Amino acid sequence: MSETRLPTWTEVTPGGIVREPGSTLRLDKNGWRVEKPVIDPEKCVRCRLCWIYCPDTAILEVEEPYTNSKGRTYKLTYKVDYDRCKGCGICAEECPVDAIEMVPEEVA
């Protein structure tokens, strides 16, 4: 998914200027992880703390209604963007209801 080729000398911008903002989004961080966070939407109380604390913008806050087994409907759902996640586990550590579990990555 990511283009890792470096620019050649004819393509290098003057002064090494990077013209595309936020271009690190094209880089793939899947290889950094040993464990991956998995959010349980049942247990999650939508407190937003994982989204706040994540250093890698790997927690996504999406407007997707979710009704849990007790019949309570939440407007938001939290998901993990595994291309950004480095598996640090801050989200699982800080989750007040233990809705995030760190699952070991499998060897392909």
Added chain:
Amino acid sequence: MSSAYELRMKNIWSLPRGELFHGGHNLCAGCTAGTIMRHLLKVAGKDTIVVNATGCVEVSTTPYPYTAWGVPWIHLAFENTAAVASGVEAAINALKLKGQLDPEKEVKVIAIGGDGGTFDIGLQALSGMMERGHNVTYIVYDNEGYMNTGIQRSGATPFGAWTTTTPVGRRIRGEWRRKKDIIGIALAHGIPYAAAANPAYPVDMVQKFEKAIQTEGPSLVHVLMACTTGWRFEPRLGIKVSKLAVETGVWINYEIEEGRLRVTTPVPKRKPVREYLKLQGRFAHLRDFEIEIIQEMVDEQVERINKMVGKQVIGPVDYGGDGKKGA
């Protein structure tokens, strides 16, 4: 508190969902610098120019030819961040005077430096910037050492901490000097706003960023950034360690607005510093009497702050149970 500031960030839900500091950067897993920079740019918005000193954040967020920043950003040497930020601010004013830039347009200039680039190498440029009174917000992310070059000590390394240049042996047992008081140095220049913030208290932190940005003239925000690599703790504990720093009184969240000091996170009962130290490998060598010395230093700092506020905002140490010292 009555103040001239207009705070948009009332609680956690006030933070906008859109990001200007993007993921995919090369900061270590669990590095809280990512959290700090994300929220800084959420507060600052897109009309911002970021001036970044060499340091962890600079090295890891811009692996050429990529950048994690969604705003204009310039990389500088350690020593001239504040000088270039001054120049950027002066250039914006000049363009406004010449009519090449809308005079109503508000362009924020934010200088970001690590503790090495601020406490040690960039101190003279910072002093000059504050002396000349440029309208620049200076953010210090303090990981208490030169972490990206291999954990060397800096002026911000606290007493007792192991680093590669303050090793633990028979003659030396970690850093033997105290941490510099950068906010004290900044206040000596008579700047209108200075604050100490912590990413474990995000609302407090973003409110300080907001105030610093809205301040006319130089402002400084000193942010604690727990470093998983250099402090030797597990990546998942970044926020927990930052929180414990406040709960034990090692770090005090306060702000100084026009000379008035206010503690923004009061701690009625402090935890013993041992709880903060025991999580970190850089303090693993400490013996009981050294922990006692650190506890006394923290007590002293808390007492000083309480005296400045005029009442007890940070409480006494609560050893729990029988009230005996020690674990």
